[in-house]
Amino acid sequence: MKKAIYLVAALIIFAAGANIAYDSVKSLNIARCLGCIAMEPKAVKFEEFWVEYPDHYNNKGIPPHPDWVVNASKQKVVMLFFWGPSCEPCERQWEAMKKADLVKGSEENGSITANFSYIQLFSINAPYDDEKGEAIRIYTPKGDTGTPTTVILFEKNGTIYWYAFSGEANGEGGRPDINELINILEKAKEEKYDLQS
Amino acid sequence: MICNLNCAGCPLAYLCIPLAIGAFIALKRYRGGLQKKRLASQLSFLLISNAAFVFGATGLIYTYFYCWESPYALMACPIGVLEHAFADRSWYLLVYLAGLIGFACIIFGRAACGWACPIGFLQDLAKGRRTKSKLDSKMRLLKYAILLAIPPVCYLTEKLAYTDICPIGGLTATLPYLAMDPNGYTFTVFFIPKMINVAGFFILIFLMTRGWCRHLCPVGAMMAQFNKISLLQLKYYEKKCIKCFKCAGVCPMQINMPYDNRSGECIRCGKCIDICPTNALAFEFRW
Ligand code: SF4
Ligand code: SF4
Ligand code: SF4
Numbered sequence: 001m002k003k004a005i006y007l008v009a010a011l012i013i014f015a016a017g018a019n020i021a022y023d024s025v026k027s028l029n030i031a032r033c034l035g036c037i038a039m040e041p042k043a044v045k046f047e048e049f050w051v052e053y054p055d056h057y058n059n060k061g062i063p064p065h066p067d068w069v070v071n072a073s074k075q076k077v078v079m080l081f082f083w084g085p086s087c088e089p090c091e092r093q094w095e096a097m098k099k100a101d102l103v104k105g106s107e108e109n110g111s112i113t114a115n116f117s118y119i120q121l122f123s124i125n126a127p128y129d130d131e132k133g134e135a136i137r138i139y140t141p142k143g144d145t146g147t148p149t150t151v152i153l154f155e156k157n158g159t160i161y162w163y164a165f166s167g168e169a170n171g172e173g174g175r176p177d178i179n180e181l182i183n184i185l186e187k188a189k190e191e192k193y194d195l196q197s
Numbered sequence: 198m199i200c201n202l203n204c205a206g207c208p209l210a211y212l213c214i215p216l217a218i219g220a221f222i223a224l225k226r227y228r229g230g231l232q233k234k235r236l237a238s239q240l241s242f243l244l245i246s247n248a249a250f251v252f253g254a255t256g257l258i259y260t261y262f263y264c265w266e267s268p269y270a271l272m273a274c275p276i277g278v279l280e281h282a283f284a285d286r287s288w289y290l291l292v293y294l295a296g297l298i299g300f301a302c303i304i305f306g307r308a309a310c311g312w313a314c315p316i317g318f319l320q321d322l323a324k325g326r327r328t329k330s331k332l333d334s335k336m337r338l339l340k341y342a343i344l345l346a347i348p349p350v351c352y353l354t355e356k357l358a359y360t361d362i363c364p365i366g367g368l369t370a371t372l373p374y375l376a377m378d379p380n381g382y383t384f385t386v387f388f389i390p391k392m393i394n395v396a397g398f399f400i401l402i403f404l405m406t407r408g409w410c411r412h413l414c415p416v417g418a419m420m421a422q423f424n425k426i427s428l429l430q431l432k433y434y435e436k437k438c439i440k441c442f443k444c445a446g447v448c449p450m451q452i453n454m455p456y457d458n459r460s461g462e463c464i465r466c467g468k469c470i471d472i473c474p475t476n477a478l479a480f481e482f483r484w
Contacts, residue, residue, distance in 0.1 A: 003303065003428060003484050010299035017293030018256075025293065026256030028281060029265050029273045036266045036277075036360050037371045038391050039382035086284040086357045089385065173383035 027127035028085075032146040035088040040167030041146065043174040046184050049154075049161035049191065057141045065153070065160050066135050073155040076120040077188040082136045083107050084126050084147040089168035093148050094123075096169065096178045102185075118189050139164040152184055154192040161191065210376075216243060222322050229471030235312055239321070242313040246271060258294060260301045261314030262416040264363070266370035268377070274366075275416055276347065276359055283351035284358075298419055306427030307420045310410060311464035316365055317410055320449075321466075323399075325406040327451065336412045337462065344415040359415070361387045364394035406449045411462065421461035428482045429465065433458040437477035444469035444478060454478075 034040045044056055053059045065073075072078045081097075083090035090107065097103045103110050103121060110123040126133045126147050137143045139151045139162075151164040163184060171177030176184060189195065204210040220240060227236040246259065247269040254265075257272040265274045275294060282290040301309065310317050330336070343359075350358045360366060371391060375382065401408035410417050433455045444454040447468045452460045454469055455478060470478045 001484070003426060006426060007300070007303050007428070010296060010303050012296075013292060014296030014300040017289070017291075017296040020289045021293035022256035024256070024287065024290065025258060025273045025278060026254065028277070029254040029256065029270065032266060033357075035385060035387075036357065036366065037374055038361075038367070038385045038388040039371060039374060040385065042381055042383060085287075086281060086355070088356060088361075167383070175383075 024128070027133075030145055031084045031127035032144050033084050033087050034146045034148070034167055035090070040089060040173065040175070041141070043165035043167065045174040046163055046176060046180070049152075049163050049188065051159055051161060058143055062160075063138050063162070065138070065162075066132075068132065069135065069153060070155065070160065072120045072122070073153045073160055076154075077118055077185060077192055078151075078153045079112075079119050079121050079185065080135070080139070080149075080151040080153070081107075081110075081121065081123045082126040082133070082139075082147050082149040082151075083123065085128070087147050089170075090148040092170070093150070093168045093178075097181075100178045100182060102178070102182060116185065119185060140166050150181070152188055154188045156192055161188070216240065219243075219318070219322055226322070226324065229468070231467035231471050235466060238312045239315070239318040243315045243318060246315055258297050260298060260420070261309045262316045262365050262414060263314070264366040264368075264370040266366060268370070268373050270370075275419065276363070277357070279347060280351045280357045280359055283348045284355050286352075299423075302420045302423030303427055305429050306424040306465060307417065307461070307463060308429060308465035309420065310417055311466035314416075315369070316414075317407070317464065320402045320407050320409060323402045325402050325404055325408055328405050333411075333451070339412050340414050340418040340421075343413065344418040347415060362390045362394055364391065364398040367391035367395040368398065406451065407464070410464065411450055417464075424461045424463055425459055428484065430481055430483050431458045431463055431465065431469075432479050432481045432483075434477045434479075437475045439475055439477075441474065443472045443474065447472050 044054060052062050069078060069080070083094065094103070094107045094110070101113050102116055104113050105111055107123050108125065110121065112119045112121045122132060124132045126136045126145060136145050136149055140146055140149055146166045148168060149164065149166040150169060151162060153160055153162040165175045167173065167175050169176055169178055169181045171180065204214060223236050227233055246263045247267065248271045249269040252271060255271055258275050258278055259272045260275070262276070263274060264270060265272065265277050275298065278290050278294050281287055282294070347359050372395070398409055405411065438455055448454050449466060449468065450462045450464055452462050458478070465480070467480065470480065
């Protein structure tokens with residue numbers, strides 16, 4: 001009798017828990033935390049913005065940029081920062097961007113500083129943001145969900161130009177460090193608004 | 198997905214080659230009626246654990262140890278969920294985790310360790326040495342200490358503190374990714390500690406039978422005490438017993454059999470049942 005009571009109690013807790021937490025656990029399971037595997041993918045060093053997928057991507061052709069990205073990139077240079085909860089490289093990159101006065105606030109409620117008002121930032125909690133989180137798959141070379149992933153985009157004459165890398169912006173493995181990241185953003189501004197001398 | 202025998206270019210090679218080698222070694226080692234069934238179960242769970250290439254990642258949680266960062270992990274790691282609950286203050290995750298572990302273990306006790314866990318399977322294949330250390334009973338408490346330390350450390354640091362150094366993650370996630378793309382990564386500061394722990398794990402499992410499960414596994418610690426109240430029990434019929442102690446001789450957890458048949462250390466592998474000449478031991482479901 002005692003065991004039956006334990007079993008029913010556990011079943012009720014399990015059912016209630018699954019009801020409230022299944023989706024969160026699924027999101028966490030889908031998100032690939034690069035910090036957790038203690039490795040971060042090498043990236044292709046920035047040389048110029050891409051229009052189509054470059055060779056190191058599994059996909060080919062022009063990426064299916066979501067509408068909200070396309071619309072924002074018409075207005076400003078767009079930076080997508082995909083992060084995950086308790087993702088240490090994500091936190092480190094955010095803190096480094098904060099220190100460089102590029103962003104302010106937290107990953108969750110972050111925004112761009114006045115110095116970089118030409119940028120529209122989307123800081124996206126990849127596993128939990130149902131609307132925007134899925135877009136990470138468009139911009140990772142293998143179509144996966146490794147956080148952090150950073151994407152810079154802008155629109156010019158109807159064409160979307162972009163550059164992306166997964167892993168922390170720490171200057172290793174072809175990834176830019178924060179200064180280089182800022183240079184890439186500046187370059188995007190120059191190209192979008194034809195500011196080159 | 199059909200095998201084209203091009204293992205070098207196949208993302209599943211890290212799984213299917215060890216599976217084939219494991220099955221080959223295991224066929225010779227698993228003697229006895231229950232052991233053949235157990236082998237079939239362990240192989241099936243190894244496959245199920247990595248079935249995301251068919252079903253995608255789900256919101257289920259393994260009731261054993263396997264890394265959810267593994268390339269084709271189907272479910273979530275119970276320790277990873279525990280860490281997120283405390284590091285992110287997502288307390289509702291604890292309800293799900295406790296309910297699932299409680300429900301499975303009230304029925305089966307710690308049987309997932311003997312019948313499902315791929316890490317347990319690996320240790321069965323490694324067939325570590327039988328040791329008689331005086332420290333053994335104290336070292337078994339280490340896994341409880343690790344389990345109890347994870348919540349406060351994750352809460353205080355707001356980090357996945359165990360994940361950073363977890364050898365099971367190193368073995369089932371980091372190494373497969375590295376095998377699939379050896380030149381594709383840079384390493385974080387946790388890579389070396391993780392690999393040292395993976396090496397330590399292998400030394401341990403060759404030195405001691407089920408050395409990891411006995412001394413260090415926090416998931417085993419989560420499940421162990423359910424053995425006392427689970428429906429599935431290892432029954433001991435003293436009147437039939439001729440005190441040959443063959444059961445103690447084969448027990449991979451080195452339990453003091455046949456007297457300690459309700460031990461939290463028992464992984465319900467059934468080796469003692471298979472070897473007992475008088476059928477003095479049996480699995481029974483008891484309400
Ligand atoms: S104690 Fe061993 S068999 Fe059980 S979950 Fe841990 S590693 Fe797996
Ligand atoms: S193997 Fe069977 S008969 Fe021998 S000691 Fe164990 S329970 Fe008793
Ligand atoms: S007591 Fe029997 S069932 Fe339990 S771990 Fe030892 S051999 Fe396996």
